Amino acid sequence: MVLGGGYVGLYTSLGLLRKLRAGEATVTVIDPRSYMTYQPFLPEASAGSLSPRHVVVPLRRVLKGAEIINAHVTKVDHARKVVTVEPLEGPSYEVPYDEVVVALGSKARTLPIPGLAEQGIGFKTVEEAIWLRNHVLRCLDLAASTQDAERRSRALTFTFVGGGYAGVEAIAELEDMARYALRYYPQLHPDELRFVLVEATGRILPEVGEDMGRYTLDELRQRGLDVLLETRLESCVDGHVVLSDGQRFDSDTVVWTAGVKASPVLANTDLPLDDKGRLVCDADLRVHGLADAWGAGDNAAVPDITNPGSFCSPSAQHAVRQATHLADNIVKSLRGKEIEPYRHKHVGSVASLGLHKGVAQVYGVKLRGWPAWFMHRTYHVSRVPTLNRKIRVIVDWTLALFFKREIVSLGEMAAPREEFHQAAGGGQ
Template identity: 65%
Template sequence: MTRPPRILIVGGGYVGMYTALRLQRRLRRGEARVTVIDADSYMTYQPFLPEAAAGNIEPRHVVVPLRRVLNRCEILNGWVVGIDPDARTVEMRPHSGPPRMIDYDLLVFAPGSVSRLLPVPGLAECGIGFKSVEEAIHLRNHVLAQLDLAASTTDEEIRRRALSFVFVGGGYAGVEALAELEDMARDACRFFPSLRPDDMRWVLVEATGRILPEVGPEMGRWTLEQLRSRGIEVRLGTRVESAEKGHIVLDDGTEFDSSTLVWTAGVKPHPLVKASGLPLDDKGRIKATAALTVDGSSTVFTAGDCAAVPDLTKPGQMCAPNAQHAVRQARTLADNVVATLRGGELVKYRHAYAGSVASLGLHKGVAQIYGVKLRGFPAWFMHRTYHLSRVPTFNRKVRVLIDWTLALFFRREITSLGQLAHPRQEFEFAARPEQAAEARPAG
């Protein structure tokens, strides 16, 4: 008995999950096997990360369990470490145990992207990213822990360092993360009698001359004014030269200490892309056709942040690496995979950019949708409405809506669960009190 062809999907993010979800719906039973490989067993809905970090949404509600939504697919957790397009095999390394070879008939290669780091001294040691739910949880706990520290110490230098928060990158991730966390911290100050919102220093560092380019120049300038009116320092045309041991040095000559450095200065293709052997462009992205096949191949498909997909609405340009394109590309990609299996004709991906929405804290936002510009509460409401409609599964929509509803009646939690980062610390103290006592903080 011949086995049905295998469709192998590398990556469980936007492209990987939405492609598998559409294949589940379109493939006839027994027509093909779909296998998804990703290091995690869930997909993260990244537009909700700032709200999760600010405590508006329960962190578990911004992730979608792959095994639940892709119940007709095989889910494998681990890292892909090698691809052989000629032999049509992929080498996967599980979290534990020996690697295994997996064959395929059609490959969907969408490992996504990682943070794009620059050679800034000290960045790797003290920087915090903002691409995963784990980083969002850590950042929330970290900011609240700094408020706890500042309220408890009598050392002014430690206090200033704890209350200085630096965000690098003026795109969506940086602006939304800073705005939401500043709003949360300002709200939390009412529970710290010795702290005032003015005691905190929030700094946004952007190398170009504008922030939020996605919403257009006018809305970008309005956002800049709003942030500055809240006491946030926005330094345009500025770069971080050094961050060794938390001592921040900017190229305009400014120097100060900070315990918080959040790096959101862009993304780059996943390292696996370079090691894949697939054709790359000058930015390290996989060369793709408008039909979302890899250039020169009819059995390998790609899309998302790792792919250079021609933008047919803007001849000569490539699609921006954002969720808006990724979700729509996944739909076209899945349809083309089905067409390949059935000997049909492939369609080309075409999507005119609809616009963007961004949250700037509770009841504050900015948006530009199909040329319509919104600001303040209407933009914030549009942001929540749009993303609630886009978050996968009815289950997650309801849970997020319940979180928002409860927030109307109850204040945000301000408890720092720092021990989440070191869950065995208490157990180790109990097991080796003599060795741990010196290192263990009191309280």
């Protein structure tokens, strides 16, 4: 039983299906979505560099031979070896298992900030990426057609909270797209665009090292982005943003990327958790103290044996390798063979800052600009699942070399029935 169809869930299931002999075991995957999202490509999907369909992988197509249950996991009773699921429709029910892999991933870590739940949006799903792209372009449409100066300013102010990977890549890609789009809006001036990045600590992109973090900060500021360090979002009620440094302004866009936390479903299990709500795992990816429960990815605290005293970071780099190792260990365990600890030394990090712009620190080598951007694309296309998706991603990038970006807002996708509703008399 594999709980979660993300990167770890998909690749663990795929590894099991390939390594298990016919009739040796069955594989069941439970996830509310019928596809896996390759999250490192979400910024490019939101900026229009990639088709959204090419950053997702259909589970039923890839995991041939596995049972796929589209449902939310609500409880795990390992003492009874049953999982309670809530299907997309209908009452909850229990599903029994012999071995369980907990790969539920992470959720956005939010704070009780007034207005955030109503005004904010995250950046962890392809749905959010598509919505943000349409929203940013719709804001340009609105600003170009209104004569209200305050409304225009509000539409052209985009606020991002969180200076980690997700926040920096999202704001950089969307700002790059918005400035490109302005060539089709003669009514708007580039100086009217305001992109604000709010970070509570004193640095951004800590994953790439202090030097590269400072370079990224300088790069974003030179592009005109307003990067506010040691600053917190205190309120955004009705789009009125209030920051801890005293700044107040109106913004139609509030994107929350200030960290993640392990899936809250873990709190409704009898499995051991640490003080951060993560699954406590041993280095061999078994849940501590249990022989028939396993964990990996963002929801698991896996000891990093290459750096004693620390845990593996919640990154795609570890998820890729943990999933493959986990499948190997489960098969070995089923066959009575000795399992091995997971070992991988972090090799560095890469980040995209928009088209042809990036930053990287790999094996101690620091890169910036086009070389870093190229390395970012090369690494992630090698990691996106299936040859089918790799080819589609490369084709998208190749076409982008010869044709201009598609700049069109499909904002009505958020309410596709509205026009028919009004035509049928619902608007009277």
